[in-house]
Amino acid sequence: TQLLEQSPQFLSIQEGENLTVYCNSSSVFSSLQWYRQEPGEGPVLLVTVVTGGEVKKLKRLTFQFGDARKDSSLHITAAQPGDTGLYLCTITTPLVFGKGTRLSVIA
Amino acid sequence: NAGVTQTPKFQVLKTGQSMTLQCAQDMNHEYMSWYRQDPGMGLRLIHYSVGAGITDQGEVPNGYNVSRSTTEDFPLRLLSAAPSQTSVYFCASSRAGANYGYTFGSGTRLTVV
Numbered sequence: 404t405q406l407l408e409q410s411p412q413f414l415s416i417q418e419g420e421n422l423t424v425y426c427n428s429s430s431v432f433s434s435l436q437w438y439r440q441e442p443g444e445g446p447v448l449l450v451t452v453v454t455g456g457e458v459k460k461l462k463r464l465t466f467q468f469g470d471a472r473k474d475s476s477l478h479i480t481a482a483q484p485g486d487t488g489l490y491l492c493t494i495t496t497p498l499v500f501g502k503g504t505r506l507s508v509i510a
Numbered sequence: 511n512a513g514v515t516q517t518p519k520f521q522v523l524k525t526g527q528s529m530t531l532q533c534a535q536d537m538n539h540e541y542m543s544w545y546r547q548d549p550g551m552g553l554r555l556i557h558y559s560v561g562a563g564i565t566d567q568g569e570v571p572n573g574y575n576v577s578r579s580t581t582e583d584f585p586l587r588l589l590s591a592a593p594s595q596t597s598v599y600f601c602a603s604s605r606a607g608a609n610y611g612y613t614f615g616s617g618t619r620l621t622v623v
Contacts, residue, residue: 434608445600445614453609498543498612502552
């Protein structure tokens with residue numbers, strides 16, 4: 404079983420700040436997904452990355468897959484309270500999750 | 511609305527009781543999975559299925575059974591509930607293939623007393 408390490412575990416920031424969260428593994432993975440989970444709900448898919456070095460943007464969110472396909476990052480620009488939630492990275496088939504980064508954006 | 515439907519949303523069981531958590535999807539997805547989510551532990555895979563009639567164990571299968579007689583349904587059975595099974599349970603489904611995203615249900619919050 405591949406182990407996914409996410410950091411930081413908790414992050415509390417002010418509205419308008421930028422932040423980056425990380426997902427790392429000692430193994431190479433063929434693809435990786437990021438999900439966001441809000442309280443009382445199931446996770447919702449944000450993005451899938453499959454190519455080493457790939458960068459994908461989703462509005463203020465930028466996702467990067469490491470060149471060696473062993474790590475990924477999620478950068479949020481000008482965070483808003485609506486970004487609050489648990490951010491999870493996963494490898495697929497079947498889904499194995501990291502423990503997540505719990506983000507709180509304070510207005 | 512299309513998606514993954516989980517029932518019940520909340521359940522309280524006594525130790526030793528059995529019950530079935532229901533999961534149904536109407537997207538004709540091949541893959542379905544069950545997870546439990548505990549504080550500080552993240553989401554852990556219990557059982558999964560890659561198609562009707564095919565199931566396999568995940569990371570934490572003990573105390574749980576599954577079956578997949580149809581594409582749409584993937585029930586999770588607790589054989590003899592224990593307090594350690596107190597958790598939030600999520601069902602998810604996906605099209606076959608590593609690059610498709612999973613759709614999650616809204617969860618079942620189970621308390622075993």
